[in-house]
Amino acid sequence: MIKSNFPIRIVVADDDADDRMMIRDAFEESKLGNPIDFVEDGMELMEYLNREGKYANLTGQPYPGFILLDLNMPRKDGRTALKEIKESAELHRIPIVILTTSKAEEDIIKTYNLGVNSFICKPVSFDKLVDIVKTVGHYWIQIVALPPECQRMIA
Amino acid sequence: MEKTTSQVTYLKEADSSAGYAAPEKIPGMEITDVFAGADIGLALFDTQLSLLACNSLYRTLCGYLPKEAASGQKLQELIRISYSRMNVPVDEIEGKIERIVSSLVPGTSYTFRYSAPSGSIVEVRRRRLPNGTVVETAREIDTPVSGVDLSTQYEMIAEKSRSRLTHALEVMADGFALYDASDRLVLYNKKYVDFSPMAADIIMPGVAKEELLRESTRRGAFVLNGRTQEEYVAWRLERHRNPTEPVEVQQTDGRWILITEKRTDDGGIVGTRSDITELKLRELEMLRISQQLHAKNIHFDTALSNMVQGLCMFDNEQRLIVVNRRYLEIYGFSAEVVKPGITLRGLMEYSVSLGNYTTEEAERALLERNDPARLRIRTTIKQRLKDGRIIAVMNEPMADGGTIATYQDITEVEQNAETMLLYTQKLEHSNRELIDFAYVASHDLQEPLRKIEAFGDRLIKKYSDILPDDGKMFVDRMHNAASRMRRLINDLLSYSRVTTNAKPFQAVALDNVLADVLSDLQIRIEENSATIDAGELPVLEGDPTQLRQLIQNLVGNALKFKKPDVNPIVKISSSQIWDNQGLPQIVITVEDNGIGFDNQFKDQIFTIFQRLHSRNEYEGTGIGLATCRKIVERHGGFIVGSGEPGQGSKFTITMPQKQNSLEIAS
DSSP, X not given: OOOOSSOOOEEEEOSOHHHHHHHHHHHHHXXXXXXXXXXXXXXHHHHHHTTOGGGGGGTTSOOOSEEEEOSOOSSSOHHHHHHHHHXXXXXXXXXXXXXXXXXOHHHHHHHHHTTOSEEEEOOSSHHHHHHHHHHHHIIIIIISXXXXXXXXXXX | OHHHHHTOOOEEEOOOGGGOOOOOOOTTOOHHHHHHHOSSEEEEEOTTOBXXXXXXXXXXXXXXXXXXXXXXXXXXXXXXXXXXXXXXXHHHHHHHHHHHHHHOOTTOEEEEEEEOTTSOEEEEEEEEOTTSOEEEEEEEOSSOOTTOXXXXXXXXXXXXXXXXXXXXXXXXXXXXXXXXXXXXEEEEOHHHHHHOGGGGGGOOTTOBHHHHHHHHHHTTOBOOTTOOHHHHHHHHHHHHHSOOSOEEEEBTTSOEEEEEEEEOTTSOEEEEEEEOHHHHHHHHHHHHHHHHHHHHHHHHHHHHHTOSSEEEEEOTTSBEEEEOHHHHHHHTOOTTTSSTTOXXXXXXXXXXXXXXXXXXXXXXXXXXXXXXXXXXXXXXXXXXXXXXXEEEEEEEEOTTSOEEXXXXXXXXXXXXXXXXXXXXXXXXXXXXXXXXXXHHHHTTTHHHHHHHHHHHHHHHHHHTTTSOHHHHHHHHHHHHHHHHHHHHHHHHHHHHHHHHTOOOOEEEEHHHHHHHHHHHTHHHHHHTTOEEEEXXXXXXXXXXXXXXXXXXXXXXXXXXXXXXXSOOEEEXXXXXXXXXXXXXXXXXXXXEOSOOXXXXXXXXXXXXXXXXXXXXXXXXXXXXXXXXHHHHHHTTOEEEEEEETTTEEEEEEEEESXXXXXXOOO
């Protein structure tokens, strides 16, 4: 396991305040302890990743260890943001996990085609959400080897 | 005897009354002395036609006995004696005498000849002098006489040409007759008599035309065609006396005679008559045919003018040949202007002047119509008139290069079509709204529901130690309500997806579908110790996803509505029948031994949200069977349910094996 100077960050993109609260609580419950950043739509996510606007101060910092991405969001939805990330030379290696209420087969196929790492439907109960967060966090933070730009300072 | 009469030919000669002065008395000389000394037969009758005197030569030549040709004897009596000796039938003699006498008016003379018993020809000249007395002379004419004088020779030459003429008249095919200025018959041939068989006995020299006509008419020789005898005779006489055009006469013997008459220079009338029966019959036949044609034409005209469609026909130069009333009505045309002969261009210009359409439209239509590619094929165009009416014009080329065009006012049809289009658009719009609703229901409605459940969850998890029992119970009920709403939304979605999410039809093996369904329901089947008794199922055309949902709902229902203490048995079977068009239909039956239902609800159970049981007894949203019906109906089939409380239910689906290929997935 590669030790880094910075704890691996997680970014959650979701326009629903309730869901953001629920996810935050679930992460707390899962005792993962990694810092979590929340953005409210695809536009803000791209600003965050490109270190623009209010996120300019993050320039040079490592990219998040993975992104939890909702699909249906205002301004720029998850599908468009996903496409932009995967087409970006800098960002395309960041793992992306879709967490959405959509169960449409079309969404599942389309997003896998675009290169998502996992597709998860938002569970009904909070307990299940805690399970999911625990599993996903454990997997991407502790089990897999992340690409270097997610762990180290970017020159 | 006929031979005898036919040998008698009468020639009438114009008589100069000036040459016949009354005999002058010669003193000391009796008239009989003069008679005895004459070398010709001579007889003199007074104005009452009584014989005054005659010589013996007269008696000899005419064949009278002295006592017959005695003084005081009537001329009529002498003629009678002659006819008797010539074997003329007794019943004809009186008429002939009468006509001879009546024609013997003062100033006329006759010459006639007959064969004397001796074999020589005797010429008798009978003349009535202006004073009313009658002189007859008789002489033998063809006894060869030597040393005859020149004038006698000339007379003989004239006599020969006369007899040639007589012969020619006899052999000619036409009837011939000559009337004198007082309209009495002078000369005629045998054919003339043949044409009037009913009047043969009265045809003789001297007979008046009027009498001849009157008598023949009285005897019914002619077809009067509705005229009285009097009118008929008057007509014939008029035509006879003022001859201009030939007259056609129809006889009761079936013959048609054409009479051609002409005035002679001396005021007489010469006429020929010929048999035109054959010609006339042909002519009448032609007339009959043309009348028939005319009648047919009238039928044709009636049919044309009563047609619902307007019709007109143009020749290969685009000139109007035929037009009907309806056509004029449609365009408001005047029959005075639009009549056979008008050109298509002229017609359209007129139509433009009436404001039916603009010049540009007319030019375009003409151009299209003259397009050689279009001239040989049937074309239909829709014409929109200024007043809003829409006319369907169908042009059909004819073999001779002309066209026949029909015109139908389809305004109403078109308006209906437009209304239909409007309805369709509205329907499509509401369909789109339904799809939008399905999306909203699937996503946006489920979002808050999930939150209610999640926060309820959290409330229990986090604060169950400080929440009183009834508080926990409220959260519990809230939870139940939320999950029930979730099921409702999901069922409603699947119901609406029958139309919004329909897939094109394909061949579906129902055996495989059933196997899939049973595998999905495996746990429930085992839990309920159910027996599934499935026969062989066929392949039919349909939407695989929907057919699966259909079978799943029905088998699922059979398991769900089981009797509490009885293991469910579900029988699935199929058969094939043919509809009244001979198309194969698949019948699928799903039967169970469950709680059944009262047959009075057999229609109600297919209505959405209709339930027969409380939620406490049997879970459900009341959408399952409604979805089943919707699926079956989309496949062009029907579903019926029957049941008996406590005895089980039976659902029968009938669907066509092959789907109409025009079915479009919406």
